[in-house]
Amino acid sequence: MEKPSFPCLVSWLLLFSIYSLHVKAMNVIDSCWRSDPKWSTNRKALGNCAKGFGSSTTGGKNGAIYIVNDASDDSVNPKQGTLRYGVIQTEPLWIIFQKNMLITLKNELIISAYKTIDGRGAKVEIAYGPCFTIQLVKHVIVHGISLRDCKAAKPGPVRVSPTRVLRRSGTDGDAITIHSSSKVWIDHCYFARADDGLIDIVHGSTSVTVSNNYFTQHNKVMLLGNQDGLIPDKKMRVTIAFNHFGPGLHQRMPMVRLGYAHVANNYYEPWNIYAIGGASNPTIFSEGNYFIAGTKKEVTHRNIASRIEWEKWNWKSSKDAFTHGAFFKPSGSGSANTNYTPSQLFSVAQGSQVPSLTSDVGPLNL
Template structure:
């Protein structure tokens, strides 16, 4: 039997005027959240700004330009099928790139993007760590591994207004010392292991003190689990996301600190967990709404308020089921 819990939503957010019964949702022109926080010699995330703008419609052209040195804005036209090859369909992206779909039909199918150097046992950021990458307005599906993987101390990454489905492993995995990332306004559906943050329970030497990520205004549309599942991260900000029909929402372990704010959980068995698998995590929650959920959000410990790092305005949680489906995904940039 379902348990119905309603918690008061925050007031004071500015809501755009309605058009034809739906709110007008303007896509952001630039990143926000942790992707804008200075660190590792960068002030913020700009992607390929200032570099050549190219339009690609074949796998060969795409893979050529996203792996070149220097800034590029790579516009994807139509559907591109990525080759599997010896790398299980995971293709490298180098620093200073914007990869953006044109219109509402741009798609990458059959493979995924790898943002990060090859895996080593290094415990400090190596020279040449991949950084300053923007991925927007693309449909990702059908990968035999991850749809997007961020690894090996990569930083200043913005993943915004994409559609993720039907990957064999993670939709967006962030791990192995990566840091200062924002994942915003994406739709996740028909997928199992959605968002992994932190490699495994034995990888604290790389991950502890890093993995600072903002997840906001994402639509977890029947995706099953890991929204996100977090290890070691000191501060992770999860706000204004819409969780619908998931087995669980958020899990915090290995002393990770999650600040969970202004989200709307509908028919989610376990909205937020700190007693999950491995060492306990930390979780603070405020102004969330739970409807037809079987459990409350588990809370434990303290977490630094994200406003310590950046300014933001949270929408009222009550508006999330309207504004997030209307604004998340492709064709809205």
């Protein structure tokens, strides 16, 4: 057998090194499924890849695959083949899309339990109408979808199951509202411009992971707990990891009340008001993030609290990278450790590695 020439060997080693670097740069969630070149033949393997507090969600992993082939919408009598028809079914479903599509919803899309909305392999945009509501359910995954230009929904009837239509009171216009729900994972989505927030996690919701998303062009980005003194939000546990907070964002990346947020390995471009804020004594652990300051240097903001009060709030920073004068103001004397279970746990990199780890955020071109 002829041995490879030295130039060929060097070329091979160079290509291998480039490939190895690429693999090493992939974050732990992505490497779980993207390392398989045949992922499209085993889509449900994605359901094993969440980390953090939302890692236990199964979504529609234990159900059939449902294919969306119709971009139309009817909020009361949806046709088979539309997205709404799929998400209101009572059984678990893994929902995929036959082709690229822009869906303008007629009213809020109320997603039932044990559903995965998987946009991989198509360009799927939800825009110019009301967007997603996840309420009083468990086990929901939303992956690879663009949610932009979301509008407030007007009061009116909305079908929530094959046998039930409810009269809804309307919405504020969030891109995604997670209300009194648990075991939810939002991954690789694009968020921009909404009448209210981009993601609200409220009213006792917990066990949520928000990862690998791209956020841009909005004021109030992400709200965790929407009322001071709402006791159920004390149990809230949310992981925000590997996201890119892009240009044109003002505040709430996130804003936390009462509960606990692990904010890890996110990329922050300059913010216009603040990056991470809170009220009502939440616990916040900022770990391994990459902060680029603009005119506003302080990462943190305490809302409506005296210094004597907020100095007791347990906010900690570890492994964070601060550039252009950015700084995090810690507080509290206790521990902010995540106390993850083994299945939730993931290794958090130094903040300096975040630009590489978040280089593929948002819907992927697969």
